[in-house]
Amino acid sequence: MNEHQIVSLVSLVGFLILITAGFRQRNIQWRKGLIMAGAWAGIFAVVVLFIDIVR
Numbered sequence: 844m845n846e847h848q849i850v851s852l853v854s855l856v857g858f859l860i861l862i863t864a865g866f867r868q869r870n871i872q873w874r875k876g877l878i879m880a881g882a883w884a885g886i887f888a889v890v891v892l893f894i895d896i897v898r
Contacts (some may be wrong), residue, residue, distance in 0.1 A: 844852075866876050 866873075871879075
């Protein structure tokens, strides 16, 4: 691993810690959190596909 990959990995772990802390703070259950994450992933996928089609 080079230093760029290490920095990227550390930042991803930090983001996951922040997301987990936010879920725990608002008492969101894991199942509901996964459903919300899937919904956001679907929204981003639709936007990316739309932009790809327009190009």
